[in-house]
Amino acid sequence: MSAEIVPLRPRDSAPSLAPMMALTASGMNAVNSVILERMQSEIPLIPALAGHLIAGGGKRMRPMLTLAGAALCDYHGTRHHKLAAAVEFIHTATLLHDDVVDGSELRRGKAAANLIFGNPATVLVGDFLFTRSFELMVEDGSLRVLKILSNASSIISEGEVDQLTAARQIETSEEHYLKIIGAKTAALFAAATRIAAVVAEKGDAEERALDSYGRNLGVAFQLVDDAMDYDSDAGEMGKGKGDDFREGKMTLPVILAYARGDEAERAFWRQAIVGHRTSDEDLAHAVSLIAQHDAVSATRERARHYAQRAIDAIAGFPPSEAHAAMVEAAQFAVTRRT
Amino acid sequence: MSAEIVPLRPRDSAPSLAPMMALTASGMNAVNSVILERMQSEIPLIPALAGHLIAGGGKRMRPMLTLAGAALCDYHGTRHHKLAAAVEFIHTATLLHDDVVDGSELRRGKAAANLIFGNPATVLVGDFLFTRSFELMVEDGSLRVLKILSNASSIISEGEVDQLTAARQIETSEEHYLKIIGAKTAALFAAATRIAAVVAEKGDAEERALDSYGRNLGVAFQLVDDAMDYDSDAGEMGKGKGDDFREGKMTLPVILAYARGDEAERAFWRQAIVGHRTSDEDLAHAVSLIAQHDAVSATRERARHYAQRAIDAIAGFPPSEAHAAMVEAAQFAVTRRT
Numbered sequence: 001m002s003a004e005i006v007p008l009r010p011r012d013s014a015p016s017l018a019p020m021m022a023l024t025a026s027g028m029n030a031v032n033s034v035i036l037e038r039m040q041s042e043i044p045l046i047p048a049l050a051g052h053l054i055a056g057g058g059k060r061m062r063p064m065l066t067l068a069g070a071a072l073c074d075y076h077g078t079r080h081h082k083l084a085a086a087v088e089f090i091h092t093a094t095l096l097h098d099d100v101v102d103g104s105e106l107r108r109g110k111a112a113a114n115l116i117f118g119n120p121a122t123v124l125v126g127d128f129l130f131t132r133s134f135e136l137m138v139e140d141g142s143l144r145v146l147k148i149l150s151n152a153s154s155i156i157s158e159g160e161v162d163q164l165t166a167a168r169q170i171e172t173s174e175e176h177y178l179k180i181i182g183a184k185t186a187a188l189f190a191a192a193t194r195i196a197a198v199v200a201e202k203g204d205a206e207e208r209a210l211d212s213y214g215r216n217l218g219v220a221f222q223l224v225d226d227a228m229d230y231d232s233d234a235g236e237m238g239k240g241k242g243d244d245f246r247e248g249k250m251t252l253p254v255i256l257a258y259a260r261g262d263e264a265e266r267a268f269w270r271q272a273i274v275g276h277r278t279s280d281e282d283l284a285h286a287v288s289l290i291a292q293h294d295a296v297s298a299t300r301e302r303a304r305h306y307a308q309r310a311i312d313a314i315a316g317f318p319p320s321e322a323h324a325a326m327v328e329a330a331q332f333a334v335t336r337r338t
Numbered sequence: 339m340s341a342e343i344v345p346l347r348p349r350d351s352a353p354s355l356a357p358m359m360a361l362t363a364s365g366m367n368a369v370n371s372v373i374l375e376r377m378q379s380e381i382p383l384i385p386a387l388a389g390h391l392i393a394g395g396g397k398r399m400r401p402m403l404t405l406a407g408a409a410l411c412d413y414h415g416t417r418h419h420k421l422a423a424a425v426e427f428i429h430t431a432t433l434l435h436d437d438v439v440d441g442s443e444l445r446r447g448k449a450a451a452n453l454i455f456g457n458p459a460t461v462l463v464g465d466f467l468f469t470r471s472f473e474l475m476v477e478d479g480s481l482r483v484l485k486i487l488s489n490a491s492s493i494i495s496e497g498e499v500d501q502l503t504a505a506r507q508i509e510t511s512e513e514h515y516l517k518i519i520g521a522k523t524a525a526l527f528a529a530a531t532r533i534a535a536v537v538a539e540k541g542d543a544e545e546r547a548l549d550s551y552g553r554n555l556g557v558a559f560q561l562v563d564d565a566m567d568y569d570s571d572a573g574e575m576g577k578g579k580g581d582d583f584r585e586g587k588m589t590l591p592v593i594l595a596y597a598r599g600d601e602a603e604r605a606f607w608r609q610a611i612v613g614h615r616t617s618d619e620d621l622a623h624a625v626s627l628i629a630q631h632d633a634v635s636a637t638r639e640r641a642r643h644y645a646q647r648a649i650d651a652i653a654g655f656p657p658s659e660a661h662a663a664m665v666e667a668a669q670f671a672v673t674r675r676t
Binding site for chain 2: 097164
């Protein structure tokens with residue numbers, strides 16, 4: 001691996017996911033075929049419920065990362081299609097269970113599965129997708145991939161419980177928050193990217209480089225997601241605006257606004273987060289406090305730090321279309337508005 | 339494998355699990371150590387919630403079957419301890435999610451985890467245990483075992499969705515019911531027993547024999563569980579009496595009483611199962627109708643058929659303490675009252 005410095009923004013036009021989508025387009029068709037085929041079951045409720053979420057779109061970032069990582073490693077086989085589908089199934093299972101846990105009403109701009117199909121079916125179909133993901137990995141047959149993805153899955157579920165425990169805890173620190181998003185989001189980004197190096201039979205250095213790229217990208221993505229939930233300028237998002245506020249989640253914008261606020265402001269935050277005072281008026285006040293303390297832009301600034309680390313992590317790979325696409329994806333992660 | 343005929347009840351005293359418990363006692367100590375060690379997490383809610391259910395007892399039938407199967411195969415290593423713990427984690431995860439799905443109030447005679455810790459934590463800790471079970475399997479490193487247990491897990495979750503879909507469907511047939519319990523219960527009994535032959539490096543015939551023993555035993559166990567929920571003579575059980583009735587589950591006692599009933603009785607069953615008319619008085623009437631049509635004893639008779647098939651499935655193994663214990667466990671399965 002040779003050193004190469006890539007600036008965070010190499011051009012004037014806004015960074016986009018388009019190069020990564022172009023790079024992985026034909027592979028993603030194969031992945032989507034696996035997803036559609038393997039979410040089937042003779043129990044009609046299973047494809048109906050899974051399809052509701054899966055057809056609802058989403059960026060499919062995680063399987064795309066597996067494919068982009070494989071391209072970066074100059075891998076030309078097809079094993080990674082099944083594994084990318086397995087990664088997406090893990091993610092989908094997590095979303096379904098998240099929606100039950102959070103009592104979500106919206107997901108990807110549509111009614112959440114739990115609202116349409118009920119909590120029981122949503123829990124069980126999440127379980128089904130999770131078991132299917134392991135079946136796909138076992139079919140591939142790499143114990144190294146199984147180890148990476150089973151560890152990641154375990155860390156994700158620990159992170160979800162940690163997040164649940166931290167909800168409505170006004171004293172949650174930035175460190176604790178970073179630990180939670182490192183587990184619930186970044187672990188799967190890291191694993192999804194890392195397994196590409198395993199499939200391509202690259203060495204430990206490449207594995208670690210891809211892991212680091214995915215992990216830092218995941219942190220950046222989650223930070224920006226959490227920033228957008230309070231961004232007074234942002235457009236509509238897939239998930240219901242202000243969900244984090246109403247659920248009492250201590251995300252970084254709130255942690256920073258609370259830390260930077262005066263006593264009256266801290267009293268407001270305590271009433272909102274601990275005391276469940278989260279009317280639309282309260283949300284508007286929260287957004288204004290966060291704007292006043294630049295907590296959204298500070299959160300985005302933190303995200304830029306992780307995006308830069310992601311870019312630097314893969315600096316040792318030779319220039320390629322894949323490399324350029326992965327760099328721009330990291331730039332997109334922190335500039336995106338939806 | 340040589341043929342050997344074993345009568346269903348070789349003695350006068352009531353069959354018991356004691357011989358299987360004695361056979362597996364020291365192995366189960368090792369399994370319990372793995373369970374306790376691997377349910378730990380630095381997130382305190384995880385061991386608290388998992389421990390509530392795991393410390394609550396239960397027979398630990400499934401890991402015991404792995405150990406008994408290994409003894410039957412004359413295996414003297416220790417690999418199966420970790421795998422037996424993995425099996426119990428899958429089962430525990432299923433119980434936690436079941437309790438959320440059913441809105442259970444009692445489990446193993448104690449308040450169900452969802453009542454104490456809430457649905458969100460119960461869902462997420464179930465996920466955690468499930469991912470831990472895969473980590474344990476990956477550590478063992480047998481792709482064959484991974485395949486057997488990931489397939490079984492997938493079938494279980496399909497069976498759970500099937501059961502959910504069939505709830506309150508008065509026209510559920512005995513065939514459909516057998517398919518559901520074959521998936522949600524017998525698949526894990528089969529896999530738990532089967533992997534013993536894999537670990538012992540036995541051939542395909544032994545693998546299939548142990549699978550068949552476990553599968554038939556699982557069906558017998560579930561039939562008797564379902565019979566006991568309506569048994570007017572039975573003592574108290576761990577789970578709340580009449581739960582199946584209140585949840586509108588079409589178990590075999592109800593299927594048979596409905597099939598054997600006259601029009602007035604069928605109208606009662608429709609009101610109860612479809613129309614949610616399940617007061618204590620309705621439950622008492624249901625129990626009396628089931629007694630009148632011998633539906634509990636018919637269900638137990640069906641169970642005897644499967645127990646006999648379980649016993650015959652392992653008839654080819656040479657006589658041993660393990661063999662005798664497994665035969666008596668099948669006899670116990672159908673004569674037990676708790």
